[in-house]
Amino acid sequence: xxxxEQNVAADPQLTETANPPLPKTAAEPQxxxxxxxxxxESVFDVENVSIYYSxxxxxxxxxxxxxxxxxxxxxxxxxxxxxxxxxxxxxxNDLVAGARVEGDVRYRGASLYGKDVSxxxxxxxxxxxxxKPNPFPKSIYDNxxxxxxxxxxxxxxxxxxxxxxxxxxxxLWDEVKDRLGKSGLxxxxxxxxxxxxxxxxxxxxxxxxxxxxxxxxxxxxxxAIEDLMKEIKSRYTIVIVTHNMQQATRVSDRTAFxxxxxxxxxxxxxxxxVEYGPTEKIFHDPSDPRTEAYVTGQMG
Amino acid sequence: xxxxxEPQLGPNLEEPAGWRRTKNRxxxxxxxxxxxxxxxxxxxxxxTVVVKGIKIISWSFLTSGPIPPNVAPAxxxxxGPAVLGTIEIVxxxxxxxxxxxxxxxxxxxxxxxxxxxxxxIGFFSDVMTGxxxxxxxxxxxxxxxxxxxxxxFAGALALGCLMLPxxxxxxxxxxxxxxxxxxxxSYALGASKARVTVTVVLPAAIGGIVSGxxxxxxxxxxxxxxxxxxxxxxxxxxPNPFSGPNTSLPSQIFANATSPYVGAQDRAWGxxxxxxxxxxxxxxAARIITARFSRFSR
Amino acid sequence: xxxxxxxxxxxxxxxxxxxxxxxxxGDRTFQIVALACGLLVxxxxxxxxxxxTQQASSWFKTEGWAxxxxxxxxxxxxxGALAFIYGTAITAAIAVIMAVxxxxxxALLLTEVVPYRWARPIVYVIDLLAVVxxxxxxxxxxxxxxxxxxxxxxxxxxxxxxxxxLDNLFGAPTSGASFFTAGIILAFMITPIVxxxxxxxxxxxxxxxxEGAYALGATRLEMITGAVWPHSxxxxxxxxxxxxxxxxxxxxxxxxxxxxxxxxxxxxxxxGDSMPxxxxxxxxxxxxxxxxxxxxxxxxxxxFTIIINIIARLIVGRSAEQGTA
Numbered sequence: 076x077x078x079x080e081q082n083v084a085a086d087p088q089l090t091e092t093a094n095p096p097l098p099k100t101a102a103e104p105q106x107x108x109x110x111x112x113x114x115x116e117s118v119f120d121v122e123n124v125s126i127y128y129s130x131x132x133x134x135x136x137x138x139x140x141x142x143x144x145x146x147x148x149x150x151x152x153x154x155x156x157x158x159x160x161x162x163x164x165x166x167x168n169d170l171v172a173g174a175r176v177e178g179d180v181r182y183r184g185a186s187l188y189g190k191d192v193s194x195x196x197x198x199x200x201x202x203x204x205x206x207k208p209n210p211f212p213k214s215i216y217d218n219x220x221x222x223x224x225x226x227x228x229x230x231x232x233x234x235x236x237x238x239x240x241x242x243x244x245x246x247l248w249d250e251v252k253d254r255l256g257k258s259g260l261x262x263x264x265x266x267x268x269x270x271x272x273x274x275x276x277x278x279x280x281x282x283x284x285x286x287x288x289x290x291x292x293x294x295x296x297x298x299a300i301e302d303l304m305k306e307i308k309s310r311y312t313i314v315i316v317t318h319n320m321q322q323a324t325r326v327s328d329r330t331a332f333x334x335x336x337x338x339x340x341x342x343x344x345x346x347x348x349v350e351y352g353p354t355e356k357i358f359h360d361p362s363d364p365r366t367e368a369y370v371t372g373q374m375g
Numbered sequence: 376x377x378x379x380x381e382p383q384l385g386p387n388l389e390e391p392a393g394w395r396r397t398k399n400r401x402x403x404x405x406x407x408x409x410x411x412x413x414x415x416x417x418x419x420x421x422x423t424v425v426v427k428g429i430k431i432i433s434w435s436f437l438t439s440g441p442i443p444p445n446v447a448p449a450x451x452x453x454x455g456p457a458v459l460g461t462i463e464i465v466x467x468x469x470x471x472x473x474x475x476x477x478x479x480x481x482x483x484x485x486x487x488x489x490x491x492x493x494x495x496i497g498f499f500s501d502v503m504t505g506x507x508x509x510x511x512x513x514x515x516x517x518x519x520x521x522x523x524x525x526x527x528f529a530g531a532l533a534l535g536c537l538m539l540p541x542x543x544x545x546x547x548x549x550x551x552x553x554x555x556x557x558x559x560x561s562y563a564l565g566a567s568k569a570r571v572t573v574t575v576v577l578p579a580a581i582g583g584i585v586s587g588x589x590x591x592x593x594x595x596x597x598x599x600x601x602x603x604x605x606x607x608x609x610x611x612x613x614p615n616p617f618s619g620p621n622t623s624l625p626s627q628i629f630a631n632a633t634s635p636y637v638g639a640q641d642r643a644w645g646x647x648x649x650x651x652x653x654x655x656x657x658x659x660a661a662r663i664i665t666a667r668f669s670r671f672s673r
Numbered sequence: 674x675x676x677x678x679x680x681x682x683x684x685x686x687x688x689x690x691x692x693x694x695x696x697x698x699g700d701r702t703f704q705i706v707a708l709a710c711g712l713l714v715x716x717x718x719x720x721x722x723x724x725x726t727q728q729a730s731s732w733f734k735t736e737g738w739a740x741x742x743x744x745x746x747x748x749x750x751x752x753g754a755l756a757f758i759y760g761t762a763i764t765a766a767i768a769v770i771m772a773v774x775x776x777x778x779x780a781l782l783l784t785e786v787v788p789y790r791w792a793r794p795i796v797y798v799i800d801l802l803a804v805v806x807x808x809x810x811x812x813x814x815x816x817x818x819x820x821x822x823x824x825x826x827x828x829x830x831x832x833x834x835x836x837x838x839l840d841n842l843f844g845a846p847t848s849g850a851s852f853f854t855a856g857i858i859l860a861f862m863i864t865p866i867v868x869x870x871x872x873x874x875x876x877x878x879x880x881x882x883x884e885g886a887y888a889l890g891a892t893r894l895e896m897i898t899g900a901v902w903p904h905s906x907x908x909x910x911x912x913x914x915x916x917x918x919x920x921x922x923x924x925x926x927x928x929x930x931x932x933x934x935x936x937x938x939x940x941x942x943x944x945g946d947s948m949p950x951x952x953x954x955x956x957x958x959x960x961x962x963x964x965x966x967x968x969x970x971x972x973x974x975x976x977f978t979i980i981i982n983i984i985a986r987l988i989v990g991r992s993a994e995q996g997t998a
Contacts, residue, residue, distance in 0.1 A: 507922025597806025
């Protein structure tokens with residue numbers, strides 16, 4: 076498997092923006108010390124994936140594996156494609172005209188972009204929480220019940236049960252249990268985001284993708300969501316995009332560091348995966364100097 | 376939009392030379408005058424209609440029929456048939472135009488995007504709002520009445536054709552206002568596009584859609600020309616809009632307007648007052664709905 | 674979307690739910706229905722053109738180019754329609770000449786002069802104006818307005834008697850029903866649409882241009898002529914064209930106050946007739962070629978207004994884009 080650096084060298088149009096690379100290392104360490112071993116089977120296998128918007132290559136040659144019941148963080152400067160990669164995992168990029176994925180994205184062994192695969196079925200298994208909370212202009216109850224309803228669940232009793240369970244899991248139940256009929260828009264930022272999380276958990280997905288879920292929230296709300304993530308990770312697999320490195324160290328088991336390559340000729344930027352590994356290693360003993368520059372704050 | 380006020384001048388600075396200032400003042404006066412120029416006829420019309428019409432309005436006027444001949448004095452008979460006709464015909468027209476118009480707007484906004492077909496349809500919807508109402512009447516005459524005779528339904532077809540582009544345009548504007556994150560939230564839960572549209576987008580836009588529809592109904596209720604060639608104004612009530620000629624409030628006003636008989640003229644004023652009240656009520660309802668349901672986000 | 678072919682074997686492992694699924698049937702149906710409704714607009718427009726032209730064909734065939742002569746006599750089977758085309762043009766022109774300055778003035782008032790709080794009531798008044806039905810304008814026009822303005826016509830006519838051009842324009846008044854009265858009523862009716870479109874156009878003028886003018890010490894009038902006008906003149910032209918189209922097609926108000934006399938005359942205070950008015954007034958008794966002629970007038974009206982509307986929308990569309998550049 077080629078490493079990002081080899082790929083860069085092969086492509087004359089892409090240049091480095093930081094220091095020239097040291098002798099290359101593989102994206103994942105060959106022999107892992109005990110404490111870095113993966114905890115479960117792989118949920119996502121991403122191999123040599125490049126993502127295009129029409130002719131523009133937004134992300135180049137990403138390869139990584141997401142493991143079950145872990146929190147995997149994508150970090151990196153803005154414009155490095157981490158959100159693009161995240162949205163590829165639940166086929167939300169399908170909604171963008173001209174978006175194209177090359178390479179292999181496997182979900183539990185099955186190709187996510189295969190011929191017969193329905194994006195709708197994909198998204199019922201792989202949920203997403205967005206950067207800015209986006210509750211529907213419906214009641215809190217109807218927000219959470221929305222997913223189960225479109226999946227065919229109409230039994231009042233079961234729905235009540237699902238709503239209560241999901242709101243519990245999202246640590247929101249106590250605050251809203253007396254006003255389930257109120258509009259979802261009446262909640263504060265942190266509550267609204269937890270509502271969106273409850274809404275996502277209500278369909279009992281396998282994976283929860285989170286795109287900078289705390290960036291629109293104050294520190295206290297952020298703390299609540301981080302606690303929530305650690306609580307539910309035993310039942311779900313979580314991939315989170317964050318620009319907050321401390322958050323990555325606080326919650327994630329594994330971290331992928333993305334960076335930007337500038338194409339001098341067309342003055343465009345392409346995202347590239349620089350290093351991926353256990354969070355401890357990425358932040359305290361990174362293999363790539365670019366990673367080190369980023370996590371020590373030398374690079375914005 | 377806030378008006379940008381003129382800059383304040385300090386005591387040591389000279390004001391713009393007299394002629395410039397005068398021209399500016401004149402311009403402002405002219406603008407105010409133009410507004411006054413439209414208030415005057417509006418007030419005049421409304422005043423006349425109310426004063427002349429209120430004399431004759433009564434429950435029996437509004438409900439009893441048949442409509443008496445022109446020579447009859449004002450207190451004989453009533454315009455019940457016309458009220459019934461307007462309700463039937465406008466209701467039918469609405470039932471046809473609003474669902475079709477909303478679906479058309481859904482196509483434009485959710486499916487068509489920037490494609491050529493969508494832009495064509497959008498462009499010609501705008502153009503179609505400018506088609507004279509009399510042409511719609513002649514159209515339905517040519518294509519329907521000649522085969523199926525005069526009927527309230529034919530009138531409804533003509534009014535529906537008038538309403539359709541208006542509903543499409545106003546609904547399209549409302550759908551555009553629904554923020555995209557709402558759609559994304561629904562997609563992310565595994566909803567198909569149809570489901571996203573019906574369960575999230577439409578409910579979010581429903582206030583604006585309804586108020587746009589109410590305004591289209593107000594316009595349709597006042598139209599006379601398309602009905603001339605489709606319902607063949609009669610004076611008896613016809614509860615069956617699908618067969619037989621019919622009448623309507625505007626049709627009756629038109630029939631009575633050129634009559635020299637006082638009775639007929641009074642009936643015309645009374646009918647005009649009724650029509651205006653209906654149009655105003657619809658307009659106010661539209662405003663209230665817009666104000667109450669226009670929040671999407673905090 | 675993926676360039677990779679699928680590996681053999683279904684998705685194993687993990688909680689049930691295969692990823693494969695046909696696109697839900699309801700989803701596709703919904704899209705087709707929505708598309709069909711959108712296409713309805715185009716279909717209706719085409720049908721209008723075809724069906725009315727076909728109904729009018731006997732008129733076109735019998736008269737040929739004579740439809741453009743001023744010779745309308747149904748009893749003698751003569752259907753030259755120039756008088757009505759003239760009447761439509763004249764009344765629409767009067768309406769536009771009177772309505773446009775007023776409408777643009779109100780639009781400027783709303784966007785440049787009036788503080789936000791007062792803008793709403795003014796807009797309500799304009800909306801009220803728009804919601805008065807055509808037939809009510811006509812009723813008021815013929816029973817109240819025409820008799821009143823007949824006196825004014827008489828005074829003006831006697832005043833200009835003998836003065837060369839004015840005498841031809843403003844002489845020979847009869848009752849109040851005339852080209853000019855119809856023009857005034859039409860002006861009232863098209864003001865709302867021209868005003869609201871002008872407002873939209875003026876609103877796209879970038880604020881920095883306006884502020885730049887003020888910063889140079891311009892008065893409001895100078896700012897309007899210097900910053901607003903260059904940006905909006907295209908769009909306002911479009912708005913004017915739309916008003917023109919509306920005025921040409923307005924039927925009932927014109928039918929009631931225009932005087933119903935198929936004559937071509939320069940006297941604006943004299944009675945005349947217009948295309949939609951004559952169709953409305955005479956359709957009831959018409960049959961055969963007569964009816965074909967009336968429908969044919971409708972075809973002409975349709976053609977004129979469609980062309981005007983297309984040009985207007987193209988102009989408004991383009992200048993709206995440029996305004997926001």
